[in-house]
Amino acid sequence: DTEVTQTPKHLVMGMTNKKSLKCEQHMGHRAMYWYKQKAKKPPELMFVYSYEKLSINESVPSRFSPECPNSSLLNLHLHALQPEDSALYLCASSQDDREPYEQYFGPGTRLTVT
Amino acid sequence: KQEVTQIPAALSVPEGENLVLNCSFTDSAIYNLQWFRQDPGKGLTSLLLIQSSQREQTSGRLNASLDKSSGRSTLYIAASQPGDSATYLCAVRRDAGNMLTFGGGTRLMVKP
Numbered sequence: 001d002t003e004v005t006q007t008p009k010h011l012v013m014g015m016t017n018k019k020s021l022k023c024e025q026h027m028g029h030r031a032m033y034w035y036k037q038k039a040k041k042p043p044e045l046m047f048v049y050s051y052e053k054l055s056i057n058e059s060v061p062s063r064f065s066p067e068c069p070n071s072s073l074l075n076l077h078l079h080a081l082q083p084e085d086s087a088l089y090l091c092a093s094s095q096d097d098r099e100p101y102e103q104y105f106g107p108g109t110r111l112t113v114t
Numbered sequence: 115k116q117e118v119t120q121i122p123a124a125l126s127v128p129e130g131e132n133l134v135l136n137c138s139f140t141d142s143a144i145y146n147l148q149w150f151r152q153d154p155g156k157g158l159t160s161l162l163l164i165q166s167s168q169r170e171q172t173s174g175r176l177n178a179s180l181d182k183s184s185g186r187s188t189l190y191i192a193a194s195q196p197g198d199s200a201t202y203l204c205a206v207r208r209d210a211g212n213m214l215t216f217g218g219g220t221r222l223m224v225k226p
Contacts, residue, residue: 006157031212042203042216043158056213090157100145100207103214105158 003027004106006091012112013081021076021109023091029104031097032074034066035090037108043090049074050097081113116141118206120217127194128225135189135220137204142182145207148214149178149189152201161202162189194224 004025013019023032030051035043048056049068063085065077074091088108095101117140127133137147146165150158162171162178164187170179177190187204201221205214 004157040219040221042205042218043214045213048213088155092158094212097212100212102148102160102163103212104160105150107157108155110155 004091004093004104006089006106006109008109009107010110010112012114013078014114015081015083017081018077018079020078021089021091021111023074023076023093023106024072025093025104026072027093027104028071029093029095030071031094031101032068033092033094033103034074034076035092037088037090039087047076048097055097078111081111083113086111086113116144116206116208116215118204118215118217120202120204120220122220123218124221124223126223126225129194129196131194131224132190132192133194133222135191135202135204135222137187137189137217139185139187139206139215139217141208142185143208144182147178147180147187147204147206149176149187150203150205152203152219154201158203191222194222196224196226198222198224 032049034046037043047066052068067075090108091106092103094103148163149161164180175192180187201219203219205216
């Protein structure tokens with residue numbers, strides 16, 4: 001099983017809402033990643049979790065709050081977002097982040113902030 | 115800082131043509147390079163991964179080459195089909211850790 005799943009597929013939220021994006025993998029991977037992708041742009045790394053600990057935060061605003069409850073799950077909590085945060089949010093996983101293992105991507109969550 | 119560039123940004127070809135997508139990177143100290151395919155509004159599907167010690171990788175109608183010293187990789191697609199229409203992204207891994215730097219992508223349209 002080389003699948004990374006993400007829910008929901010689509011999300012529309014107002015600027016005062018609180019919502020969460022979820023990502024799951026059952027490949028035994030110990031590194032998980034959040035990327036943000038704007039239309040017609042390449043993905044940009046937001047966060048990296050390694051062995052359930054946050055190892056990289058690419059200067060992401062605090063209105064995005066990641067959480068890794070266990071080695072299979074990665075959440076991204078959203079609060080007080082801005083319309084410019086509308087994008088495709090991609091989750092990925094790899095065996096770990098200390099070696100250049102292949103990253104496997106999920107299908108993404110299309111987020112629209114109104 | 116590593117910069118990855120893909121040329122062309124968009125490409126339209128008739129079905130059956132062989133085509134080449136280009137990827138260049140500024141820092142040759144990479145660990146490996148990966149080619150992805152992305153359909154509109156979807157996630158990334160890994161196509162080929164080339165280690166820095168390798169010159170090329172093949173999968174079906176796809177062949178990716180790597181010239182690390184000149185900072186270039188090409189993705190060759192043989193006998194293109196309409197189902198190949200997608201955005202193709204290349205990404206390089208730095209030699210420390212597992213962070214990917216992506217190129218801007220090439221949007222490919224194969225017309226029947």
